[in-house]
Amino acid sequence: MVAVDVVLFTVRLEEPIDRAWRVLLVEREDAAFAGKWSFPGVLVRAEETFDAAARRALRTKAGLDAAHWYLEQLGTFGAPDRDTRGRVVSVAHLALERSDGLTLVPGGGVMRAEWVPVRSLPAEALAFDHADMLRVAMNRAQSKLRYTWLAFQLLPETFTLPELRSVYAAILDPALLRLNTGNFKKAFNRLFASGVLVPVGRRAEGGRVGRPGDLYRFTGPVLGTWRRELPWEHVELDLVEGGTG
Amino acid sequence: MVAVDVVLFTVRLEEPIDRAWRVLLVEREDAAFAGKWSFPGVLVRAEETFDAAARRALRTKAGLDAAHWYLEQLGTFGAPDRDTRGRVVSVAHLALERSDGLTLVPGGGVMRAEWVPVRSLPAEALAFDHADMLRVAMNRAQSKLRYTWLAFQLLPETFTLPELRSVYAAILDPALLRLNTGNFKKAFNRLFASGVLVPVGRRAEGGRVGRPGDLYRFTGPVLGTWRRELPWEHVELDLVEGGTG
């Protein structure tokens, strides 16, 4: 028996930073798992790909149309005793998406579907080995945020730099919020220079105290590495014409 | 049906750099797959973990005792038509190990087992979707070499810096061999300073032309990231005592 489970992360910018990083969890109708959260998942059909099954899980269990969302395979969990009802191998998936305009519609054996704060989620609250899955998913999401431009996936079309910083802070480290704003912007100098991050106009909504931030738009692929990790990553040596004798 | 396949990489320092990066491939006895290479793999038993199954595949198909080797899950391949004999989901694994003292012993339905050069391996030479697996495995191995100290896993107890450079060159980019030796050493300054990389004594074997390299020993965990990837990775701000009015 092969199943898929989906760990769908989002960030709620309006929430306090410690509760901003959220994950989609559902509670099943089965009495056996009462009071436990789990990730939306389905059994893989005979002629179905994992990717299709994962998007179907989001649709049927939470009413979300994930047809075009960012989705990647996380890993496969197959400990012989992970499911008490027999050996079920689960291919876990990671998805990230903004959740502003979404409404959750529980379905298919699901009582509740909610965005639950990740940082304060105790392992006992999760069914099966989903606490393991969550740990792997959190690490992977943090890595992806570091190596790629996936952070922009969690923001609306136009956004301010403080909002961008909030995304990084919510997922990587809340302390980032206390970082100097100027240096934060400088970290994106290359994106500005290459025209992938472009300013739009002043921010009208000044709901809070200070000066509103400038609005920006991201026009690049969300994947694509941050920069080189090894010093000598780009070796473009033209062969030196060494005399051979 | 759930199977595991293992992509086991090694580096042969004595070979020319383009043929130094090698992968373990086997040829099955089945007439249906004659002339095609595949990765060693087995069906997962009822009460067996993936990890155990992967190590069993190396043992039974190639006679390798991989009990303590570096092994990680790569990803799961489950396209409905990937195996002509029915739907078989395969959990691919990545392993890296030095191969100096190893002898390959074909077994369990395997005719041949060989270390095949990776860079010159055409996709058509591989059975099933193993060409896809290989591509993923190559990318993952290259990433691991960049983010971790896994390169040392492919070297003997003591080694020279040129040999270390050869490992990086074989897997990342052959052009690294033409890089300045001094700057290469400087890239490991942190390892030297922390005492994880320690010199031993002069290299006796001077089989080649120039001066033999100094011998070194690596005494650290093979995993462990290279360095920070985001500028503001380590936020250790003490809260500034701002007057709150």
Add this chain to the structure above:
DNA sequence: GCAAAAGTGTTCATCGTACACCCATGG
């Protein structure tokens, strides 16, 4: 002695960090 390869040290440019200063908004 000469060529080839390994290893050391210096210089220079780049970039991350700290910090001072200016701008815009709400009360």
Add this chain to the structure above:
DNA sequence: CCATGGGTGTACGATGAACACTTTTGC
């Protein structure tokens, strides 16, 4: 006009890249 927060510019230190130079081997 003052507190709060966003944005700009400058100075300094760390470090990667280029390169000159020394050391050690084989022929």
